[in-house]
Amino acid sequence: MNVLPEKFVFPERTLIGTGRVMDLPAECARYGRRGLLAHGRSLAAHGILASLLKGLPSGMAVATWEHAGGEPALSDLDRLLEMARKHRADWIAGIGGGSVLDLAKACAGLFNAPQSSEVYHNGAAIETPGLAFAAVPTTAGTGSEATVNAVLTNTATRQKKSIRDDALMARLVILDPSLLQYCPRQVIAHAGMDAFTQALEAFTSRHAVWLSDCLGLKALTLIGAHLEAFYRGTDPVAAERVLMGSYLAGLSFAMARLGVVHGIAHPLGVLYHVPHGYVCGVCLPHAVELNREAMGGKYEQVSRALGRDLLEFIRHLLDELDMPSPFRGKPIMEKGTIIRDTVAAWSTKANPKTITPADVEWLLTRLFLP
Ligand SMILES: [Fe+2]
Known part of the structure; x- marks a missing residue:
């Protein structure tokens, strides 16, 4: 690297x-x-x-x-x-x-x-x-x-x-x-999951470098440790920690780029009018499953940093932030367009696993499962 x-x-x-x-x-x-x-x-x-x-x-x-x-x-x-x-x-x-x-x-x-x-x-x-x-x-x-x-x-x-x-x-x-004290709870949840996704996608990107890894892993631990408390308003320092984490995640992905979650989030967000961070959050566990093998030792590295298995951690966080899938049970609109746009996206090209149309279809099936 x-x-x-x-x-x-x-x-x-x-x-x-x-x-x-x-x-x-x-x-x-x-x-x-x-x-x-x-x-x-x-x-x-x-x-x-x-x-x-x-x-x-x-x-x-x-x-x-x-x-x-x-x-x-x-x-x-x-x-x-x-x-x-x-x-x-x-x-x-x-x-x-x-x-x-x-x-x-x-x-x-x-x-x-x-x-x-x-x-x-x-x-x-x-x-x-x-x-x-x-x-x-x-x-x-x-x-x-x-x-x-x-x-x-x-x-x-x-x-x-x-x-x-x-x-x-x-x-x-x-x-x-x-400035974050006026942020509505739902925005805290959605934006926080966007930052978490960005940090993880940068950390596992095929363009990751040592510096982006340092920034990305610190972002993951800051957001992972403090987002729930920020959402619940239980800890006065939580907002500052998540703000720092979000900044580090931004610096990290500006360097290493993102992955398939950001590739699919754009067409899905536009078609279903779902906020960006919300789409990212609910896509993330499925993308982690898809990428698990290609992530290599980074899966364990993030799990160790978070103090819990990564997939379990994400699912638990989504529950705590009251973020069920907004796509569950809905018909998949314009499937061909979503697949084409996701495969072609700049972010998808940085995903650790090379993403095929069949991979995007698998993600859609999981997201829209009744
Ligand atoms: Fe994002």
Whole structure:
């Protein structure tokens, strides 16, 4: 196994601590005086947005944009881009869950790009440098603050895929656990299982290296040990631990990529309108069964780190987080499309076992079993 990949990109600066979100405007002043702040609904509802805007350094002009919610679409990105350009923004910040961060990230990356967002969503390289991007997660799960891709859905073609470019890496990340106190329990569960899946898929990826393994295994133990307590609200430090774990998982999979769970999660999520982390969580035990042989000694390594057999651990965690399969007993829609998209996915190509159409069909059968 290689120690490092051929190339990796990390965020330039990361600030960690309770209340650090309030440092965002002063930190962003280094990128320019005009900023655009994209955020989710809860930021305004809990008064954080008002406090931030009250504390702007003199001469700073910040426009705000609230994401209406739901999975981020190219049409959302186009509206955000239009606003950022009209405002003549020098930097873009995202404070929110994965959807808000992905939209803000893509907006910063494509700010000076000459073609339509759809062209880059279809894989074209970004020709022009973008703006500085600052990421402040308010959920612990997607790891978007640590990666160079923005997952967006083209609602016209129903294709959910990434705009991916090194230029999308955040210049600034702020990990403030106090922002997680407003996270709904269901989001804690879904996002937490997304992070756990990302850590495990990176750890068992065929592109894993020593550094991604260090990050991934630590992420698995942090999330594994604290997610249930975070969900139940029984331990005040649990949120911080899961937030750290989610960040490490993001850094890890940015380096090592993912696996078949993320390959199948996109088409299933789009077709059945199930949140990404929910799909990942319920797919994970079946994928682990499918991959068990190809994972080699890593299965035992993770089991030892978690203090329990990996498969048992995942099934127990899903029970504790009240995450039954949303697919159970339903008809499989557009099976051929799901199989084709899963086999072709960038994530699937990194799976430890080479995934065939028959493997995807087996996964679907297990997921949709009555
Ligand atoms: Fe994910």
